[in-house]
Amino acid sequence: MLTMSTDDPRLGQELSSELYNYSICDCCKVGDFDRAMSLLAQMEAQGFQLSALSYTYLIEALGSVGRTLEAEMLFQEMICSGQKPRLNLCNTLLRGFLKKGLLGLAVGLLQEMDDLRIQRNQETYEIFVDYYVNAGRLEDTWSTINEMKRKGFQLNSFMYSKIVELYRDNGMWKKAIGVVEEIRERGVSLDRHIYNSIIDTFGKYGELGEALELFEKMEKEGVRPDIVTWNSLIKWHCKEGDLTKALHLFTNMQEQGLYPDPKIFMTIISHLGELGKWDVIEKTFESMKFRGNKKCWAVYAILVDICGQYGKFQNAEECIQALRSEGLVVSANIFCVLANAYAQQGLCKQAVKVLQIMEAEGIEPNIIMLNMLINAFGNAGRHMEALSIYHHIKESGMSPDVVTYTTLMKAFIRSKKFDKVPEIYKEMEYSGCTPDRKARQMLQIALMMLERRH
Incomplete structure (x- = not known):
């Protein structure tokens, strides 16, 4: 793929518009989004227009790092230029909007899709159902599922897992378990999505024995547990105060080749911290060093420091700088994890500081962060x-x-x-x-x- 610097002499040639488009796509592929936007500004100043492919790359890239409003601006610009976006791009933007909690923008985009005669597919409906269930919007969830059925789309394992979660979150856990019978009657296989939802339902209502039994059945039937499965079991054992079992599961997860995400690590060490088991926190952290990506150690070391209130990383700016010095790209997810760590320790000023740093870098905070x-x-x-x-x-x-x-x-x-x-x-x-x-x-x-x- 062609690349160029901002002072490349080829920019004055006849194919400079094509070279700009190539280079913008290259920047997106390597994660240099600021340079991509800078090239876009230069390109527009010369009267050139982005290609449909460049628009797609830029919109998806900006959305992936939480720069949703910039992505939406480019989407509108794409439509105004007379280019019709593909359905996959619309779905990507919808997912980005809803991840931020921007329901109004998502609904507006649906209307634009209708105006442009871009037909919704199964993924479009799944994106909205996923958001509605997580947001606790019961009426909207059933309305979307019913519309989906009217359009001829079948309920798959993902949709059934969401229905289970809907019942779970509204106190109807026995009804959630009863969905399994309907699933079997319809001939839908119990895959990882459904197992994870039911295991989480058992965990939420304190039925940990049932959750572990289903977990074992899942493995026997050849459905490999993923990070979501392990996280759910670890989280609910922590909530029930069974830290011995939680740590056992935490170790087993790593032995299965799955490296824990920062959120579940924070759950474990915060519960250990409440009991004053600082030696166990240190031991847990040290045992992880031999299994994971070296760059990730900095995140876990900082979480241990914040949770233990040791003082080294009690300043959010120094904390983020330390991560960058290790060569780690501080994503929207990392910002959220750090804010949560400070929040759990009651360090409000530092939690707000994380938000300010995040916003200063062009990443809009999502509903989870707030x-x-x-x-x-x-x-x-x-x-x-x-x-x-x-x-x-x-x-x-x-x-x-x-x-x-x-x-x-x-x-x-x-x-x-x-x-x-x-x-x-x-x-x-x-x-x-x-x-x-x-x-x-x-x-x-x-x-x-x-x-x-x-």
């Missing part, structure tokens, strides 16, 4: 700051999800502002999110405390 900040302020008893993040979410065009509302309700309960909880509960219902079991429990607590006051 929910973490609400949690950080809530844990620190600073309910007004938690509320300000909630308002920021709405002002930014994002759609608060069920986690946003329940985390904010928890913040108000911690600060003994019980009268605010019913207000947030009503806002949740009005928004289209269905209150889950946790939200209903918090509402009951708040109402009980208000009744005692009177």
Whole structure:
């Protein structure tokens, strides 16, 4: 593939537009997005136009690193130039919007697809169902599934796994398990998606014996557990206080050749930290060094430091600089993991600092990151700051999800502002999110405390 520098003499030649397009695609392939955007600016200044392929590369590349609004701007520019985007590109952009919680933009894009006569496919519907289930939007989920059926699309294992999760999150765990019978009757095989959803359902409701039994059955039937399977089992054993079993699973996962992601590592060490088992944290970290990617060690070392409050990486700027000095690309996911680590330790200023650094680099925070900040302020008893993040979410065009509302309700309960909880509960219902079991429990607590006051 052709490449060029910004002062390449070939830019003045007849094929300079083609060379620009080639080079922009090359930049996207190697992750040099800033240079790609710089070349785009130079290209437009000379009156040249991006090719459909270059638009696709740029939009997908920017979306992959969380620069969603820039991706959306280029998408609109592509349409205005008379080029019709392919369905795959639309689906990529939809997924990026919904990952950020930008439901309004996603729905708007669906309308544009209809206007351009770009037919939705199975993946389009799956993207929305995945978002609606995670956001706790029960009515929207069933509406999308029913529309999907009317269009002639069949429910596959992914869709059934989402239905299981829907029942799970709304307190109907026995009904979730009952879906398995329907799956078998329809001849759909129990693949990894379905196993993971059911295992997670058992775990969430404390049925850890059932979860492990299903895990063993999964392996016997030749369905290889993935990182999601292991994460779920480890997480729920930690929540139930069985850290011995959680650590055993953590070790087994690595022996199976799967390196733990930072989120599950943080779950384990934070629970160990609460019990003051610093030696076990250190031992767990040291044992990982012999199994994973050397560049990733820096992330885990920093998480150990933050969790242990040793002081070396209590400054977010120094922390991110240390990661970069190890040659690690700090992605949107890494930013979220760091913000969560600071949030769990009540280090609110540093959690906010991570957000500021992230935004300064052109990466828009997603709904997960902002929910973490609400949690950080809530844990620190600073309910007004938690509320300000909630308002920021709405002002930014994002759609608060069920986690946003329940985390904010928890913040108000911690600060003994019980009268605010019913207000947030009503806002949740009005928004289209269905209150889950946790939200209903918090509402009951708040109402009980208000009744005692009177």
